[in-house]
Amino acid sequence: MLAIGGGAGAALLVSHGWRATLQAEPQAPVRHDHTTSLTASSSPPFTAFAARMPVIPELAPVLRTRTTDYYRLRVQNQNMEILPGFQTPVLTFGGSLPGPTIRTRVGRRVRVSVENSSQGGTNVHLHGAYVAAEHDGHPMDTIASGASRVYEYPNAQQGCTLWYHDHSHHTEAEQVYRGLHGVYIIDDPAERTLGLPSGQYDVPITLRDALFDAGGNMLWGGNPAERDVILANGKPVPHFPVAARKYRLRFVNGATERMFHLSLAGGEEMVQIGTDGGLLPAPVPRTGITIGSAERVEVVVDFGKYPVGTQLVLNDVLGPVMRFDVTHTAPDPSRVPATLRALPVMPNATVTRNIELSFDMTGTMPLGLMDGKPFDPARVDIQIKRGATEIWNIHNADLQLGGIKHTFHMHLVQFEVLSRGGLPPTLDDRGRKDTVYVHPGETVQVKAHFDTEYLGKYLYHCHFLEHSSLGMMAQMEIIP
Numbered sequence: 001m002l003a004i005g006g007g008a009g010a011a012l013l014v015s016h017g018w019r020a021t022l023q024a025e026p027q028a029p030v031r032h033d034h035t036t037s038l039t040a041s042s043s044p045p046f047t048a049f050a051a052r053m054p055v056i057p058e059l060a061p062v063l064r065t066r067t068t069d070y071y072r073l074r075v076q077n078q079n080m081e082i083l084p085g086f087q088t089p090v091l092t093f094g095g096s097l098p099g100p101t102i103r104t105r106v107g108r109r110v111r112v113s114v115e116n117s118s119q120g121g122t123n124v125h126l127h128g129a130y131v132a133a134e135h136d137g138h139p140m141d142t143i144a145s146g147a148s149r150v151y152e153y154p155n156a157q158q159g160c161t162l163w164y165h166d167h168s169h170h171t172e173a174e175q176v177y178r179g180l181h182g183v184y185i186i187d188d189p190a191e192r193t194l195g196l197p198s199g200q201y202d203v204p205i206t207l208r209d210a211l212f213d214a215g216g217n218m219l220w221g222g223n224p225a226e227r228d229v230i231l232a233n234g235k236p237v238p239h240f241p242v243a244a245r246k247y248r249l250r251f252v253n254g255a256t257e258r259m260f261h262l263s264l265a266g267g268e269e270m271v272q273i274g275t276d277g278g279l280l281p282a283p284v285p286r287t288g289i290t291i292g293s294a295e296r297v298e299v300v301v302d303f304g305k306y307p308v309g310t311q312l313v314l315n316d317v318l319g320p321v322m323r324f325d326v327t328h329t330a331p332d333p334s335r336v337p338a339t340l341r342a343l344p345v346m347p348n349a350t351v352t353r354n355i356e357l358s359f360d361m362t363g364t365m366p367l368g369l370m371d372g373k374p375f376d377p378a379r380v381d382i383q384i385k386r387g388a389t390e391i392w393n394i395h396n397a398d399l400q401l402g403g404i405k406h407t408f409h410m411h412l413v414q415f416e417v418l419s420r421g422g423l424p425p426t427l428d429d430r431g432r433k434d435t436v437y438v439h440p441g442e443t444v445q446v447k448a449h450f451d452t453e454y455l456g457k458y459l460y461h462c463h464f465l466e467h468s469s470l471g472m473m474a475q476m477e478i479i480p
């Protein structure tokens, strides 16, 4: 009887299961029918705020020269305690989850030698970086198991919070989910005069989600909306002891397919100072911040407003993300000046393009489309003249299944959001961005200056990595 029931359910899953996997927006209740409940599961329980959030150690260079820092990073399979009492098989850069933070500064060259000790192919893409095409981690340009290669990054861009992750064709979503992601910070010495919190008071926090089975294994392939454990720097809904003073917090949404809607309990204020491409022109007080997959948000929170002993929860709409525990006092010479930096001025645009993200649901598997076509690494979808400034109207055509969200990402350059749904950009859209969420039916208009010394092929795609791995990705070629 059970076997028959299971078989019938499995058949239904083929027709319905994948639809549920596309409904990742946590605010929209997932329609559970009895077929999807076959795969539905919930992770083993754990106590919220019991774990302490680690600050991920910075990777030390193996060699420094006058111009260049050399790093070594190994991709490896290993076990790690994520939920208390369980050893979870993960895939890591350098043995930690997230991988070690690489911190460099504007104008200094970085060379990272990546050795792939894992069983499958992988590669490294530095998300948001200005980088030569051969070092961009193209999906077809992978490091075979047992092989290694060197990536070179010029860091010739504004100070910013980037992140590095696997970008191997069709496997990027699963391998990032299993742990192949880390933070990369470019410090700008010019920022030092601003007096923002620094040193131990400048903390990158990677947020993501996961679903675990009863044995503590990370489950892959189900409905992303069922990933019920939020990890902050790899720990489930942890606490983080802070001093009663200002902190610079760099949030990275490292989830493969999830929006975070962040707010502090009681509507306490976070002052946003930065986004994907670095500092905003001026700080913006926020009480709620939406951050789509791959987006970054930098805030300053002044824990000095609260007495020692205060516990301040950071929430998502679905529940707590982590808790800041004010445990001690500390001097605070830092400040948030009224002006942070002037954004580079872009020339007037001379080219306008319409870009459409959608799914083709007519087959047995959903097919991700960019302008009606699934990704083909052998095809160049658009050519862009080096130096051009372009306006892209990015449209999400997916009104089906109650609407499917997308996050649009462009490699190589940082863009400016001009409008959203015909209205002025929201607070989430400010500054220079490389990734922007696009609601179903919405058009987000962005402007980019392809002011690059590099030529060659770069990607643009949906950064819900399940979508890009299903084909929602395309190539632009920068030409002379």
Ligand code: C2O
Residues within 6 Å of the ligand: 125, 127, 128, 165, 167, 294, 409, 411, 459, 461, 463
């Ligand atoms: Cu975060 Cu094409 O990448």
Ligand code: CU
Residues within 6 Å of the ligand: 125, 126, 127, 128, 409, 410, 411
């Ligand atoms: Cu990228």
Ligand code: CU
Residues within 6 Å of the ligand: 357, 405, 406, 407, 462, 463, 464, 467, 468, 472
């Ligand atoms: Cu998408």
